[in-house]
Amino acid sequence: MRAISLVNQAAACEVSHQEEADLLLAMTGIGKSFPGVRALDGVDLVVEPGEVHCLLGQNGAGKSTLIKVLAGAHQPDEGEIRWQGEPVRLSSPVAALRLGVATMYQELDLVPGVSVAENIFLGHEPARFGFARKAAARTATAALMRRLGHPEIHPDREVGTLSAAGQQLVSMARALAHDARLIVMDEPTAALASDEVDNLFRIVAELTADGVAIVYISHRLEEIRRIGSRVTVIKDGRTVATGLPADTPTAELVDLMSGRKVETVFPHRDETTVDPTTEVLRVEGLSRRGEFADVGFTVHAGEIVGIAGLVGAGRSEILETIAGARRPDKGTVTVDGKRLRPGSVGAAVRAGVGLAPEERKSQALLLDLPLAHNVTLASLPAYSTAGYLDRAREHRDAKATLERLELRPADPRRLVGTFSGGNQQKAVVARWLVHGCRVLLLDEPTRGVDVGARAELYRLIRELAASGVAVVLVSSEVPEVLGLADRVLVLREGHVVADRPADDLTEAAVLDCVMEGHVMTGSAHALDPEEAI
């Protein structure tokens, strides 16, 4: 482990002028156990006013638990919290909010059935004698939404009808509505496209200029480079480094987080495994009203086709339609020369099409069931004779697959809900691996997955392709698409606007193509390719 440097020059310069050396928050020796798990085991975190303090750590390192302690949602077993030098006890979320700590949680913490305005002011509604002053809340919401650059989100709109990005904005607005001194953001960009990320960073800059401190959690290192002041790294519930400058080399950070060497964050393309003679998947003229139109492409055995596009471009819908989960208005899907019955997942699965959907918790996993049951869910007929399950074989195969994926711990009896995000994602892939599928459709496979686990997923996807599987990959991270895919489709507003070999494309070219003419493009700062390592 490397030495911990508490005082950092770079960060000190950025501390706002009024409160020079005064610490806003000091958490020391925080410990927290859940039944069977020691989630925090002596974490220290020190935040100064006006800084963007980044928290880094692998999936399950304890980042979210730490900020829940800070938000008063969990009570720590031990440790001390000081706020502006005073020891405080955060006995409930209200206590933290009163102090001036507002939190954007990792799991979207909104109420789907009620309006944007009500979500933003939930728990601190403007009211007179218990009567909600809706007009006041509406006006304030409209103002917040303008400030966030999204005046089109109406205060009366039901939150459940907004996209993930829209909901993230509502979360953000809620944090702003509290007039907080410290805002905690737990993976706020996981569901955002790059222009939305720019927008978020603009607001972060405004806030820090006003002396508000931000605690920022993300698995995307390039973001930390752009806005971070200082970095604290957590591993297995302990602080392993704090006060690092934001430009600490990637290798060093990854080393601290995982305790092992990971060469690169994004993959570099090796030689291709495409077998141009075997066409596995053919999509022709696929259309769904209001979602996408006339989409056509082919994928050969061993080929990885990446689909790039903005959030809302219809990529998920295309994958779901191919998998039979949505019925196309027009068009056909052919696998190994056989046309699939439209709108039938069962037919697609039998033909060897597997979909790893975008929302793994709500669309893919049975959190209350053991890992083995999740992994074999799509292949039950193969593990049964006349409906009677061969549980021993099921267990054996599941275990073998889990070990092959290096899913930790590879205990098939453990409930899926108790695994970290990266491992849950592997479980989804394992389902199709066990099934022995011909076509694998991956929708945002690395969302919320830490760098170490990511590298493993990339290796896994490559291996699958090498074994002759046709892979379609949807990702909002362009370097990921470019690094993995043999060919890239760019989608804009439901239309394929480009279909080119990945070698012919650069990140800037893809982003240009993606953005061009899009309604939302206020500031088209593309990610600087240099920054993306």
Next chain:
Amino acid sequence: MAAPEQTAVRAETPAPLAPTKSASRLDLRLAGLLGVLVLLCVVGYVTRPESFLTEANISTMLRLAAAIGVVSVGMTFVIISGGIDLSVGSIVALASVWATTLATQAYGPVVMVLCALLVGLACGMVNGVLISYGKIVPFIATLAMYASARGLAERISGRRTQVVSETGFTDFFRGDFLGVPILIWMLALVFAVGWVLLNRTTFGRRTFAVGGNAEAARLAGIDVKRHTALVYGIAGLCCGIAAIMVIARTTSGASTNGLFYELDAIAAVVIGGTLLSGGRGTLIGTLIGVLIFTVLNSIFTQNNLDTDIQNIAKGVIIVAAVLLQRTTSRRNADKT
């Protein structure tokens, strides 16, 4: 419970600028529901033109709807908050019995009213505390109350029907005000207060939040446990009010009162468009739901239908109403 619908993929472009009002889809559902009610009234009128839509019959129907209507108001709160209350009928029985013992009657009408309200509130709070602080699932906690409250009512009354001899009580509650029966005023008042509470106060809005996502509500600083306890308290209070209405109507209190109220109330609430999983619902829908069942009953009785035919028809009409309501709301939604 209908997991397939709820887990349907929801994503959305940031692009659409038109703000979808949160209520519009609900409004369409309500319109469909209202259509069903009007249809039933038409059937009633056609089959019994001389007596169905008379003032007297409407007043009768509304008075019949009063007790179950009030109970359904409380049930709506409970279901929106994500719970269920099986004990409403038993609480009505207990409150009606307790308010009509000789001892209570001796103190006069005001004490009788207070007694019914207090018993209802207390039972509701016991439910609420068991559920929120005792962490017993609502179904089980209120099932326990369902058994216990009726048992206690039987115990107190000795299973006798207790006739109200306190004429001050009956005179008032069986009387009129401005030509409209007091019971109907009470129903209207409870609905109005309930509506304001649900839609215009922080308490009501928080009820939606607790039912929609309890964890989010907790993280936003709402005391979810206290809130849950209070919601069941409200349901209990409504049962107390309903007990007063039942006493007034039957001029007696009995441990057999309120039989099957739980099923009737839940059915009215759910037909009215409130989601059983919580977080969404309207009181107007509940009111229409209650009226649908009342009108149905009146049509059956006035046309001298056998109970067996009534039962068969009831089932068919429930299904038809739900399907009809869905088709209308879908067709209209497609148009917009």
Next chain:
Amino acid sequence: MAAPEQTAVRAETPAPLAPTKSASRLDLRLAGLLGVLVLLCVVGYVTRPESFLTEANISTMLRLAAAIGVVSVGMTFVIISGGIDLSVGSIVALASVWATTLATQAYGPVVMVLCALLVGLACGMVNGVLISYGKIVPFIATLAMYASARGLAERISGRRTQVVSETGFTDFFRGDFLGVPILIWMLALVFAVGWVLLNRTTFGRRTFAVGGNAEAARLAGIDVKRHTALVYGIAGLCCGIAAIMVIARTTSGASTNGLFYELDAIAAVVIGGTLLSGGRGTLIGTLIGVLIFTVLNSIFTQNNLDTDIQNIAKGVIIVAAVLLQRTTSRRNADKT
């Protein structure tokens, strides 16, 4: 309903300290439940040492538990799949009536049995189709069946109790096999088959998947609609079997059979630890749940308790059982 649990954040260190076995928490719950059952048996034995644990009384209790036990097996499937079935009691009534009409009896015992099974299955399938393909929420669809099936039973029987004169039927089902009554064999068989179906077959696995996350099940290629329809069909079939048992016990079929079976069955299933929100549950728990209520009843009867006291005690015992069960399982969990 218990949203807080579901939304709780779940993630995991890559290097866990103690790998929690998936089933262990459930096992502890079951142990707690079994403790409650044993406790009740001890109470029964202490209060009535001469008659409670006799062979005759145990046989009486088990035969009483048979019909509701079989219904509860079907209900367990329905609830695990994320649904609810309010119509079980009415289906039992309808099947018992249909199987005992003079016309049916004329065809002999085999046809009577088939008739009961078919009627049950058909009603269940109607429920299932309305719910899965008609997209009507389970509560409402089965509420409609609840009214209709009983109405139809009344219609068919003309509200008369139909006596079984077919002695082949009664002789067999009221008889013994190896000294154990046929009814108890049937209960054991249904439980065994249900257990294998739920825990050892693809069908059972899919039931958990559909209840746990219907969208995930659909995307994994499971035909969720067909599966849902089948689950309700199984529940209906169980009602048909229960109807045969009721006919055997009462040597008659009547439209009043199966009253309150829905509440009793749901209560047994939920006490048994099956989540009302679906995706989790055990048949063993359900069996213990059924037995708890049966033993309770027997204790009350043997000790000559008044119905009112019985009801009050029942409520208290339900709450106590749930709390007790939780404390034991929590204490043990802390130890490990």
Next chain:
Amino acid sequence: TSNEAPGSTNTAAVAGQTGENSAPGAPVTIGFSAPAADHGWMAAMTKNARAQAEQFSEVTFKATEGTNDVNQQIAQVETLINEAVDVLVILPFDGKALTAVGKQAMDAGIPVINVDRVFDTALAYRTWIGGDNYRMGVNAGNYIGQQMKAKNIANPVIGEVAGIDSLPLTQQRSKGFADALAGHGFKVGPRVSAQFTPESGEQQTANLLQGAPKLDALWNHDDDQGIGVLAAIDSASRSEFIMVGGAGSKNMMDLIKADSGVVKATVLYSPSMASSAIALARLLGQSKGLGDLAEHEVPASITTYSAVVTKENVDQYMDVGFDS
């Protein structure tokens, strides 16, 4: 905490306090099973049985408290058989459904007194005692028919508020009522069925009255639900018809005596039969006969009479009036 005045004596009818048979005999254990005492009449049955048993020092009374689930009631009777009581008194929820278990008891050598709702075969009971539901309807119909004739009403509208429609007893009452009216050349007009509870009585009657703007007579099967029926009549401010009750509650008898409202008569279906059943059970247990009869044995069947109680004879029946 009940409405019963302390020391009130006429809440339970008791029998067998005089004559030779009143002297204590050999000890007898009587098992009793009845449906749930969930309404006035049924509650009075249970209470009467208990009160009667307490009259005899040598009688041990084992009551299994009621249930409306035949399956449960069968289990209860089985439990009593297992406990080897001397005599069983069974008021079945459904006579046909409990026939088998009645027979089982008889086969086990336990004499069964079948009360009111009759078993399907005489093999299942030693003695049956009960009311005559058909005759109850007949008597109500005849009384109303005579009143209508006396008032010279040519085409009277006669309403009926029945009890639980799915019970055979309700069907018998209704049939008797219809048959008797037919004898007078009248027919039953609007008819509803309630649940033997005041609340359902009120609800159903409120609807019935709306559907029938004019009535001449109304028969209500059960005086307990009658409280609700009267409340509905009062609400609708109707008084143009006469009403006849059923079963004979004290409350209804008081109203008949006062003669201030629509209630003019009630047709008895007295829960005193439960008291008689216990008395008979004791005699059976002690192998005695009925004192006033020439028979050595207790008879196999006793039918109580459904007298019509009117203002003229009400005082005579006050003692069997039960608390609704």
